[in-house]
Amino acid sequence: MAQDGGGKTRTVAEIMSSPPVTAIASETIAEASERMGERKVGSVVVVDGARPVGIMTERDLVRFASSGADASATKVSEWMTADPWSVAPDEEVESAFQSLGEKGYRHIPVVDGDALVGIVSMRDLMKIARIQPAGRFAGEIPPGLEGVVVAETNIGHVRGQQGFYHYRQYNAIELAEQRTLEDAWYLMLNGKLPTLEERERFIDQVRPLREIPANVKPLLPRIAQLGDPFVPLNGLRSAISLLGSALGFRPSLDVVDHELQHNATQVCAVVPTFLTTLYRLNKGLDPIEPHPELPYAANYLYMMLGEIPPPEHARAVEQYLISTIDHGFNASTFTARVITSTGADLAAAITGAISALSGPLHGGAPSRALDMLDAIGTPEQAEPWIRSAVERGERLMGFGHRVYKTDDPRSVMLRGVAERLGGGNVGLAKQIEETAVRVLAELKPGRKLYTNVEFYAGIVMDTCGVPREMFTPTFASSRVIGWTSHILEQANDNRLIRPSAEYVGPPPPQPVPAVS
Numbered sequence: 175m176a177q178d179g180g181g182k183t184r185t186v187a188e189i190m191s192s193p194p195v196t197a198i199a200s201e202t203i204a205e206a207s208e209r210m211g212e213r214k215v216g217s218v219v220v221v222d223g224a225r226p227v228g229i230m231t232e233r234d235l236v237r238f239a240s241s242g243a244d245a246s247a248t249k250v251s252e253w254m255t256a257d258p259w260s261v262a263p264d265e266e267v268e269s270a271f272q273s274l275g276e277k278g279y280r281h282i283p284v285v286d287g288d289a290l291v292g293i294v295s296m297r298d299l300m301k302i303a304r305i306q307p308a309g310r311f312a313g314e315i316p317p318g319l320e321g322v323v324v325a326e327t328n329i330g331h332v333r334g335q336q337g338f339y340h341y342r343q344y345n346a347i348e349l350a351e352q353r354t355l356e357d358a359w360y361l362m363l364n365g366k367l368p369t370l371e372e373r374e375r376f377i378d379q380v381r382p383l384r385e386i387p388a389n390v391k392p393l394l395p396r397i398a399q400l401g402d403p404f405v406p407l408n409g410l411r412s413a414i415s416l417l418g419s420a421l422g423f424r425p426s427l428d429v430v431d432h433e434l435q436h437n438a439t440q441v442c443a444v445v446p447t448f449l450t451t452l453y454r455l456n457k458g459l460d461p462i463e464p465h466p467e468l469p470y471a472a473n474y475l476y477m478m479l480g481e482i483p484p485p486e487h488a489r490a491v492e493q494y495l496i497s498t499i500d501h502g503f504n505a506s507t508f509t510a511r512v513i514t515s516t517g518a519d520l521a522a523a524i525t526g527a528i529s530a531l532s533g534p535l536h537g538g539a540p541s542r543a544l545d546m547l548d549a550i551g552t553p554e555q556a557e558p559w560i561r562s563a564v565e566r567g568e569r570l571m572g573f574g575h576r577v578y579k580t581d582d583p584r585s586v587m588l589r590g591v592a593e594r595l596g597g598g599n600v601g602l603a604k605q606i607e608e609t610a611v612r613v614l615a616e617l618k619p620g621r622k623l624y625t626n627v628e629f630y631a632g633i634v635m636d637t638c639g640v641p642r643e644m645f646t647p648t649f650a651s652s653r654v655i656g657w658t659s660h661i662l663e664q665a666n667d668n669r670l671i672r673p674s675a676e677y678v679g680p681p682p683p684q685p686v687p688a689v690s
């Protein structure tokens with residue numbers, strides 16, 4: 175029985191969300207899903223007047239996304255569940271919970287007579303009933319947790335159907351076009367963009383933190399010699415681990431907000447120095463100290479390449495860095511939050527996030543898109559090369575995305591940056607993009623495959639002199655800002671993340687056999 179502390183049975187009316195977020199059947203999926211995003215709800219009840227006639231949930235949107243249909247041309251009526259099952263407001267929480275489970279629903283409209291009065295979700299019920307969902311509901315959870323909402327966040331979000339993502343309340347691409355990396359970093363940390371004075375103060379605060387601590391520096395040459403080939407991201411992971419110990423990072427559970435925020439700034443500030451130092455040491459070159467007068471991106475290129483970069487290169491890389499700070503609940507961000515939820519220190523969470531990013535399915539390999547360009551070689555080769563690759567069942571690197579079924583906004587911006595920079599590869603890249611999108615539409619109809627962030631990122635970084643082995647580490651140097659923002663948010667309102675699994679092995683308990 176679901177009871178409160180005093181033993182009283184609770185009813186649905188006490189915990190339902192009211193008024194519920196609604197839609198009408200003739201609206202488009204894009205309109206309804208935007209409302210769900212804005213109002214931060216997992217479903218909309220479709221109404222005709224006060225009467226519920228359907229329900230559309232996040233699960234429907236996930237199915238819809240994989241159908242490849244156009245959200246702004248498809249009506250809610252085509253994807254909603256019509257005549258939804260409902261509960262009465264005076265029903266007990268426990269019995270509503272059971273009904274949801276038996277029917278496999280996650281959201282139920284609450285209906286009084288004929289009128290919709292609220293909505294109750296599995297989450298609302300579980301908060302009250304504290305009933306373990308494993309087993310009974312495990313089969314419902316999609317593999318890879320695709321589409322499952324696991325937290326609330328103020329940091330940012332991706333709207334895949336619309337080709338839009340944002341940091342806090344700002345369009346991320348507009349930030350990349352109009353602001354500096356330091357401004358975006360400040361926004362992620364503090365939840366607001368800095369004034370001119372705040373920006374200067376922040377730059378002054380960060381400047382000394384770029385230096386590698388004296389007791390960590392002598393350890394780096396050995397790390398930079400490990401592995402053949404040396405993997406800079408592995409080196410960074412070890413360096414962050416050493417940094418956490420050297421600076422005495424304490425468990426996030428034991429520290430107050432400002433100490434954790436300082437740890438976050440320390441880590442983000444030093445990552446570019448770690449990466450470029452490890453890179454140069456591995457190449458047998460002398461590491462270069464941070465340049466006190468250069469902003470983040472220009473300093474990164476300077477420490478890597480040994481020369482103050484032309485302003486157009488610094489700005490191009492800066493725009494790439496801003497555009498990759500955060501991108502929803504991706505695997506590395508989630509990892510950082512899971513580790514933080516245990517109360518571990520910030521360096522522990524960042525090393526875990528770097529590990530998650532190192533996997534080819536996540537950090538990927540922006541260099542692979544460039545390798546494809548090299549393999550194609552000339553614009554005339556684009557059509558036959560691409561056609562035969564897709565016909566052989568191969569994937570074109572830099573195309574397709576799990577969330578975006580329309581243009582990836584980062585790719586659109588980076589195409590513009592690449593055009594602005596010029597350089598030999600841009601013409602070929604655009605020819606390949608045009609050909610690939612056309613051939614994929616023909617040979618993979620309905621899949622909606624367009625360029626992703628990696629396609630033009632490779633071109634931009636290559637033109638700015640970033641070596642291919644530093645592409646993914648460069649991505650890590652901006653994503654660490656996103657990770658630390660999520661770590662601070664998680665620590666600020668923490669509950670241990672501890673899901674369950676459904677056991678599907680041989681039935682226990684089996685007798686333990688004697689050693690034979």
Ligand SMILES: CC(C)(COP(=O)(O)OP(=O)(O)OC[C@H]1O[C@@H](n2cnc3c(N)ncnc32)[C@H](O)[C@@H]1OP(=O)(O)O)[C@@H](O)C(=O)NCCC(=O)NCCS
Pocket residue numbers: 538539564568569570571572573574575576577614618621623626627628
């Ligand atoms: C990014 C990616 C992993 C997303 O994959 P996903 O959402 O799981 O998509 P799926 O694997 O379900 O693919 C759906 C269909 O599109 C096809 N497809 C997806 N990406 C493709 C690509 N880049 N080239 C050719 N076909 C592709 C798949 O073959 C599949 O076709 P099928 O229905 O005939 O089997 C995938 O698009 C990919 O592998 N891209 C290439 C690698 C890349 O650029 N990675 C960087 C990502 S930022």
